[in-house]
Amino acid sequence: MTVYTTFQDSAAAAIPRPRLWRVALTLALTFGLMVATTMGAILLLEWAGAGAPGASPAGVVAFLAGFIAVPVALQIAARGHYRVTLSRFLTRTGRLSMRAFLAGAGAVAMLFGVVLLALWPFMPPAPGVPFGLWLVWLFPAALALLIQCGAEEMFFRGYLQTALAARFRAPALWLVAPAVLFGLLHLSPGIYGPNAWLIALSATLMGLVAGDVTVRTGSIAAAVGLHFANNAIGILLVATPGALDGLALARSTVGPENVAAMRGMILANIGLILVGYATYGVWMRRNMGLQSDGPDRNTQAARTRRSDVQ
Numbered sequence: 001m002t003v004y005t006t007f008q009d010s011a012a013a014a015i016p017r018p019r020l021w022r023v024a025l026t027l028a029l030t031f032g033l034m035v036a037t038t039m040g041a042i043l044l045l046e047w048a049g050a051g052a053p054g055a056s057p058a059g060v061v062a063f064l065a066g067f068i069a070v071p072v073a074l075q076i077a078a079r080g081h082y083r084v085t086l087s088r089f090l091t092r093t094g095r096l097s098m099r100a101f102l103a104g105a106g107a108v109a110m111l112f113g114v115v116l117l118a119l120w121p122f123m124p125p126a127p128g129v130p131f132g133l134w135l136v137w138l139f140p141a142a143l144a145l146l147i148q149c150g151a152e153e154m155f156f157r158g159y160l161q162t163a164l165a166a167r168f169r170a171p172a173l174w175l176v177a178p179a180v181l182f183g184l185l186h187l188s189p190g191i192y193g194p195n196a197w198l199i200a201l202s203a204t205l206m207g208l209v210a211g212d213v214t215v216r217t218g219s220i221a222a223a224v225g226l227h228f229a230n231n232a233i234g235i236l237l238v239a240t241p242g243a244l245d246g247l248a249l250a251r252s253t254v255g256p257e258n259v260a261a262m263r264g265m266i267l268a269n270i271g272l273i274l275v276g277y278a279t280y281g282v283w284m285r286r287n288m289g290l291q292s293d294g295p296d297r298n299t300q301a302a303r304t305r306r307s308d309v310q
Contacts, residue, residue, distance in 0.1 A: 003215055008169060016083070019167075023164070023167075025077070026073070026081075029076060030077075032073075033070075033073045034066070034069045037067075037068070054244040054245070060141060060144075061141050067152065069151075070155050071151055074089065090158040090219060091218060091220070093219060097219065097221045100221040101222060101224055103225065104223065104224070105229040106229070108229035109232075111276045116238060126252075127251075128239065129247060129248065134247065141235075141236060145228060146224075150224050152182070153214075156182050157211050161178045161211055161214065178211060179208040180207075182207035183204030184200060186200050191243055191256055192256045193256060194263075195256065195263050199266060209277045210227060211223070236249065237249055237250065238250045240255065240256065242256060
């Protein structure tokens with residue numbers, strides 16, 4: 001039995017009502033609440049005179065914290081039309097491992113950290129916010145970033161991937177589709193111009209990696225760690241000008257207007273994602289065991305339920 005089969009059986013056991021209309025309803029609820037919180041954050045920032053979301057420390061924190069709408073929506077959906085606890089979407093083992101989170105975050109942080117240090121003498125970034133101000137905002141920003149990354153992983157890898165795996169057997173549907181949607185939501189032609197599709201491709205690849213890690217580890221914890229470290233580097237340390245750069249300690253001197261240079265950086269980032277995932281996989285196999293530990297006790301019931309709905 002492969003880890004993918006185990007995940008599918010676990011998903012079917014976790015979600016007893018894998019109907020597509022429930023998925024559509026949950027999508028609508030989640031995005032509706034996200035729009036509401038985003039608009040609320042914009043109005044609050046305008047009232048406080050803090051500028052646009054992402055353009056100041058307060059704007060960055062407000063934007064990221066707005067993702068709290070996602071777990072709220074998923075909790076409503078889980079209790080409302082699935083009649084299960086939210087944790088059933090997030091973990092097969094019944095717990096979210098801090099060790100798995102730190103392993104995922106550490107793999108990305110070490111790899112990207114080495115690359116940043118290696119490139120620093122040749123492409124020194126421009127100064128960002130003053131260090132004292134950055135330090136004052138660091139804890140609330142890290143907490144808001146954890147909310148944002150955790151919320152996205154809850155939705156795409158926790159809920160959507162699990163719900164689709166409970167309904168369909170083809171990984172192209174339940175693994176690839178959430179990653180593609182995740183990538184499309186990162187499509188920003190207004191910021192990145194001709195390179196917007198490469199940004200979306202990079203996000204799609206990150207979604208595939210996070211999805212596969214979730215399958216193999218049995219929870220979203222490691223995927224949240226990967227996501228958190230990746231976003232922390234790009235938002236809190238060295239940000240791209242014009243893209244949530246209001247709380248970055250430094251800003252890249254290569255902006256979206258430099259199409260050729262930005263394209264090279266995005267392609268390099270895609271390569272780093274692949275190398276990072278390979279590095280993480282090796283570490284996990286040696287230290288934690290990346291392979292699934294076998295089927296759930298509800299496997300047979302899950303198979304029976306899947307045959308009933310297909």
